[in-house]
Amino acid sequence: xxxxxxxxxxxxxxxxxxxxxxxxxxxxxxxxxxxxxxxxxxxxxxxxxxxxxxxxxxxxxxxxxxxxxxxxxxxxxxxxxxxxxxxxxxxxxxxxxxxxxxxxxxxxxxxxxxxxxxxxxxxxxxxxxxxxxxxxxxxxxxxxxxxxxxxxxxxxxxxxxxxxxxxxxxxxxxxxxxxxxxxxxxxxxxxxxxxxxxxxxxxxxxxxxxxxxxxxxxxxxxxxxxxxxxxxxxxxxxxxxxxxxxxxxxxxxxxxxxxxxxx
Numbered sequence: 001x002x003x004x005x006x007x008x009x010x011x012x013x014x015x016x017x018x019x020x021x022x023x024x025x026x027x028x029x030x031x032x033x034x035x036x037x038x039x040x041x042x043x044x045x046x047x048x049x050x051x052x053x054x055x056x057x058x059x060x061x062x063x064x065x066x067x068x069x070x071x072x073x074x075x076x077x078x079x080x081x082x083x084x085x086x087x088x089x090x091x092x093x094x095x096x097x098x099x100x101x102x103x104x105x106x107x108x109x110x111x112x113x114x115x116x117x118x119x120x121x122x123x124x125x126x127x128x129x130x131x132x133x134x135x136x137x138x139x140x141x142x143x144x145x146x147x148x149x150x151x152x153x154x155x156x157x158x159x160x161x162x163x164x165x166x167x168x169x170x171x172x173x174x175x176x177x178x179x180x181x182x183x184x185x186x187x188x189x190x191x192x193x194x195x196x197x198x199x200x201x202x203x204x205x206x207x208x209x210x211x212x213x214x215x216x217x218x219x220x221x222x223x224x225x226x227x228x229x230x231x232x233x234x235x236x237x238x239x240x241x242x243x244x245x246x247x248x249x250x251x252x253x254x255x256x257x258x259x260x261x262x263x
Contacts, residue, residue, distance in 0.1 A: 015070045026088045026095070026096070028130045029130055033082055036262060038078055043189050050187060054087075058096060081103065082105035084101040109230065111230055111232070113233055114143075114148055114151075114220075123135060123153070151163065158211045159210065168221070169194060171220075172218060174203050175204045176198040176203055176206075179209070179210075190228065190229075194229065213239045218242065220242050220243075221248075229252055231245040
């Protein structure tokens with residue numbers, strides 16, 4: 001727990017301030033987070049729905065609707081925040097606990113450098129955000145040691161899955177592309193938003209099974225709820241350059257329009 005974080009536990013339908021020592025002794029089963037700027041957020045209901053769907057598979061007894069409503073009430077209407085909700089679970093006892101972390105948002109980063117992670121996908125549960133979150137941070141730190149901001153996860157055949165903590169998309173001319181549903185990647189709300197924007201703009205979209213070298217000379221983006229769309233400036237050891245962003249301004253303008261008040 002950092003100095004700029006407030007920690008709460010959902011108990012008897014109320015979020016109560018707690019210390020880290022008071023948390024359930026268990027593992028992080030599910031997590032979700034999003035950016036709030038002066039009380040405005042993109043697709044908060046979808047974040048809650050995604051979290052609830054994942055969490056129900058771990059514990060169907062919790063009152064997720066009341067938890068999410070309580071979280072919304074505690075988010076300030078001023079400032080820049082990056083809240084996180086969690087379901088902790090003790091596998092031995094079967095107990096679970098709903099946790100809310102109210103965190104100040106880190107500084108916005110408007111571009112990124114990628115590095116292909118050197119081993120095949122090491123995650124244990126690649127379809128749910130939470131169990132492998134610390135592993136994602138480790139992969140990102142490995143990327144930073146190679147002069148990059150983000151690690152790209154590949155499967156055992158070398159095909160792109162996603163970033164350690166982000167989704168990846170790219171353009172072939174004016175066609176927006178991304179890894180297909182036959183590959184394991186965490187359902188990304190920002191990717192959903194970007195694909196919807198492309199369709200509204202009349203741009204074609206498709207999914208592909210590609211290796212990093214297949215993206216030389218293409219416009220590539222990293223997507224996340226925190227930073228939105230970030231153009232990739234470089235991909236370490238890709239074998240060639242990446243293209244300058246041509247579609248970024250139009251998409252960013254429409255992405256900002258998706259923000260609505262949380263209350």
